[in-house]
Amino acid sequence: xxxxxxxxxxxxxxxxxxxxxxxxxxxxxxxxxxxxxxxxxxxxxxxxxxxxxxxxxxxxxxxxxxxxxxxxxxxxxxxxxxxxxxxxxxxxxxxxxxxxxxxxxxxxxxxxxxxxxxxxxxxxxxxxxxxxxxxxxxxxxxxxxxxxxxxxxxxxxxxxxxxxxxxxxxxxxxxxxxxxxxxxxxxxxxxxxxxxxxxxxxxxxxxxxxxxxxxxxxxxxxxxxxxxxxxxxxxxxxxxxxxxxxxxxxxxxxxxxxxxxxxxxxxxxxxxxxxxxxxxxxxxxxxxxxxxxxxxxxxxxxxxxxxxxxxxxxxxxxxxxxxxxxxxxxxxxxxxxxxxxxxxxxxxxxxxxxxxxxxxxxxxxxxxxxxxxxxxxxxxxxxxxxxxxxxxxxxxxxxxxxxxxxxxxxxxxxxxxxxxxxxxxxxxxxxxxxxxxxxxxxxxxxxxxx
Amino acid sequence: xxxxxxxxxxxxxxxxxxxxxxxxxxxxxxxxxxxxxxxxxxxxxxxxxxxxxxxxxxxxxxxxxxxxxxxxxxxxxxxxxxxxxxxxxxxxxxxxxxxxxxxxxxxxxxxxxxxxxxxxxxxxxxxxxxxxxxxxxxxxxxxxxxxxxxxxxxxxxxxxxxxxxxxxxxxxxxxxxxxxxxxxxxxxxxxxxxxxxxxxxxxxxxxxxxxxxxxxxxxxxxxxxxxxxxxxxxxxxxxxxxxxxxxxxxxxxxxxxxxxxxxxxxxxxxxxxxxxxxxxxxxxxxxxxxxxxxxxxxxxxxxxxxx
Numbered sequence: 001x002x003x004x005x006x007x008x009x010x011x012x013x014x015x016x017x018x019x020x021x022x023x024x025x026x027x028x029x030x031x032x033x034x035x036x037x038x039x040x041x042x043x044x045x046x047x048x049x050x051x052x053x054x055x056x057x058x059x060x061x062x063x064x065x066x067x068x069x070x071x072x073x074x075x076x077x078x079x080x081x082x083x084x085x086x087x088x089x090x091x092x093x094x095x096x097x098x099x100x101x102x103x104x105x106x107x108x109x110x111x112x113x114x115x116x117x118x119x120x121x122x123x124x125x126x127x128x129x130x131x132x133x134x135x136x137x138x139x140x141x142x143x144x145x146x147x148x149x150x151x152x153x154x155x156x157x158x159x160x161x162x163x164x165x166x167x168x169x170x171x172x173x174x175x176x177x178x179x180x181x182x183x184x185x186x187x188x189x190x191x192x193x194x195x196x197x198x199x200x201x202x203x204x205x206x207x208x209x210x211x212x213x214x215x216x217x218x219x220x221x222x223x224x225x226x227x228x229x230x231x232x233x234x235x236x237x238x239x240x241x242x243x244x245x246x247x248x249x250x251x252x253x254x255x256x257x258x259x260x261x262x263x264x265x266x267x268x269x270x271x272x273x274x275x276x277x278x279x280x281x282x283x284x285x286x287x288x289x290x291x292x293x294x295x296x297x298x299x300x301x302x303x304x305x306x307x308x309x310x311x312x313x314x315x316x317x318x319x320x321x322x323x324x325x326x327x328x329x330x331x332x333x334x335x336x337x338x339x340x341x342x343x344x345x346x347x348x349x350x351x352x353x354x355x356x357x358x359x360x361x362x363x364x365x366x367x368x369x370x371x372x373x374x375x376x377x378x379x380x381x382x383x384x385x386x387x388x389x390x391x392x393x394x395x396x397x398x399x400x401x402x403x404x405x406x407x408x409x410x411x412x413x414x415x416x417x418x419x420x421x422x423x424x425x426x427x428x429x430x431x432x433x434x435x436x437x438x439x440x441x442x443x444x445x446x447x448x449x450x
Numbered sequence: 451x452x453x454x455x456x457x458x459x460x461x462x463x464x465x466x467x468x469x470x471x472x473x474x475x476x477x478x479x480x481x482x483x484x485x486x487x488x489x490x491x492x493x494x495x496x497x498x499x500x501x502x503x504x505x506x507x508x509x510x511x512x513x514x515x516x517x518x519x520x521x522x523x524x525x526x527x528x529x530x531x532x533x534x535x536x537x538x539x540x541x542x543x544x545x546x547x548x549x550x551x552x553x554x555x556x557x558x559x560x561x562x563x564x565x566x567x568x569x570x571x572x573x574x575x576x577x578x579x580x581x582x583x584x585x586x587x588x589x590x591x592x593x594x595x596x597x598x599x600x601x602x603x604x605x606x607x608x609x610x611x612x613x614x615x616x617x618x619x620x621x622x623x624x625x626x627x628x629x630x631x632x633x634x635x636x637x638x639x640x641x642x643x644x645x646x647x648x649x650x651x652x653x654x655x656x657x658x659x660x661x662x663x664x665x666x667x668x669x670x671x672x673x674x675x676x677x678x679x680x681x682x683x684x685x686x687x688x689x690x691x692x693x694x695x696x697x698x699x700x701x702x703x704x705x706x707x708x709x710x711x712x713x714x715x716x717x718x719x720x721x722x723x724x725x726x727x728x729x730x731x732x733x734x735x736x737x738x739x740x741x742x743x744x745x746x747x748x749x750x751x752x753x754x755x756x757x
Contacts, residue, residue: 109485220548
């Protein structure tokens with residue numbers, strides 16, 4: 001285990017090499033997180049995957065050209081230029097396939113990925129045999145060499161990541177339009193093709209610098225995972241982008257730090273795992289769109305609907321069993337309640353248990369049920385709301401009285417008290433003077449389907 | 451060019467593998483899941499590593515099962531994240547395969563003292579070496595048996611379930627309402643892809659797999675709108691790429707004054723060339739044909755301007 005001093009040294013970035021690696025991966029994470037948001041919304045997350053494979057032929061060809069010009073063939077600017085050019089070539093092939101055939105994005109991406117990668121592997125193998133130059137280590141271009149990063153790598157990453165982030169913020173409005181409605185954007189006169197190329201050009205730039213620094217898999221993960229994780233937390237683009245950049249940055253920083261502290265863990269892989277863990281947390285727990293909060297919301301709504309169904313059924317039983325305008329609270333039989341709706345025995349027992357816990361039911365003789373004072377009041381309120389909705393729907397939405405029960409049921413559980421007050425105004429009824437209006441349709445079993 | 455029986459076997463193995471991939475690939479392309487092959491080919495790494503760590507050998511049977519399980523899990527996790535998290539399927543796929551690959555890398559690094567199992571050898575494979583590894587005393591390479599088996603299995607499954615696959619590829623909801631579970635068919639297809647991928651991997655490397663899953667079906671899709679014809683054309687294009695690719699690997703490097711190159715890369719390139727031909731000259735979709743047809747209409751308009 002690393003001891004305390006090591007941890008402090010890494011966290012405070014005291015070691016020169018660690019500082020380079022951590023800062024580079026953090027910057028890359030931020031830039032890729034920003035751009036990845038647009039890719040995700042454009043449903044092109046795997047573009048980074050395709051483009052990163054498409055850079056390989058450029059690397060091999062750049063190497064061959066530089067060797068034939070008399071160099072060692074491993075000058076970084078030359079290799080990067082080759083990678084960028086061939087990435088751009090892949091990009092245009094993709095857009096061309098998409099625009100001139102009926103094949104879709106995924107086929108275009110898969111085509112470019114596999115064919116370009118095939119060409120890359122074939123040409124790498126060929127340039128291996130060039131006289132006077134060793135091509136060994138060119139493959140590491142696609143697997144990255146995080147640990148052996150030098151100052152010039154860091155400068156390159158900082159500049160490209162900074163420019164890419166700046167452009168994506170300057171073009172925020174245009175990219176937003178492009179992501180959500182590209183047809184509208186082009187109808188408004190925006191150059192959508194140019195914007196598309198610009199966006200994917202940014203992806204290519206980040207991919208190329210990321211590739212040689214941290215490797216293929218990491219850069220793909222950086223473009224996809226933070227943005228997808230951020231999507232769970234918000235519905236708005238700007239917060240999502242900032243969050244995505246934050247998640248990317250944190251993954252880069254934390255992953256690289258952990259990797260620096262433990263000798264046997266490759267930085268790229270650890271960063272991917274940190275990002276994946278953040279994604280998993282977001283997917284499960286993010287309040288707006290996470291899985292568990294959503295399930296809880298659904299459960300709560302279901303319980304509310306069950307309770308309201310039970311109370312209304314009880315009130316209607318009381319109403320049916322008594323003549324006269326005033327309905328009073330009295331015991332009724334379990335069998336009667338069960339016949340009122342199509343609920344299973346188990347479900348009904350469950351509903352009654354919850355009702356007892358909420359003090360809507362009082363103790364009564366075996367086989368009989370009796371609403372409590374609170375339960376009776378709530379039952380009257382629920383029934384009243386239901387009937388107000390029914391009346392409203394019959395009068396203003398022209399729904400037949402025999403169908404209105406179900407339609408009112410669809411809205412009444414979700415709409416809040418303010419709407420009920422509006423409804424009362426509409427129906428010119430005073431909420432105090434009329435306790436519960438009579439049902440606009442018969443309430444016996446066969447006429448209440450829901 | 452110096453053609454030996456080795457070259458024949460290389461072409462045979464390559465063609466078997468290519469056709470075995472192209473068949474399920476047609477359905478992947480139709481279901482808009484072309485990138486699944488790429489995802490699976492990266493995601494099998496932890497399966498290989500775990501199989502190695504458990505058994506301690508590089509025997510191919512445990513490796514095969516480890517990889518196949520990892521491949522099916524990729525499809526499963528992708529489906530879960532896409533469904534429960536409401537995430538775009540491409541993004542879900544990307545997250546799953548990068549994570550699995552990272553886990554695989556770490557596992558391999560942990561085992562690195564004991565084994566030479568580098569990610570590169572998983573991804574590249576060596577088609578040229580397959581004729582050396584023969585079955586018993588015959589000349590038949592083991593890879594030909596493995597990939598031939600995968601091809602026969604895929605062919606059998608597709609023939610038996612052709613109707614169901616067709617229905618669920620074009621209208622999953624209708625398939626469900628008619629009582630054919632499109633979920634089941636989806637996972638069956640994913641299992642086929644995973645098993646084929648892994649079978650091919652070991653012998654020929656992942657480049658052939660990824661390209662053959664996508665490019666020949668895409669070529670066929672440009673040439674026809676009928677599923678049986680598409681399967682047929684895709685198989686032909688796949689086998690053709692294997693032949694052209696190997697010949698290319700022998701001939702092309704000489705043009706640049708270099709030694710031979712990898713056949714698998716050239717097969718991917720050959721598939722790309724066939725696709726480009728279809729893209730340009732397809733009777734219904736081809737760019738050139740469309741351009742020509744548009745020109746003809748304009749001329750006709752000019753010849754008979756007033757009707």
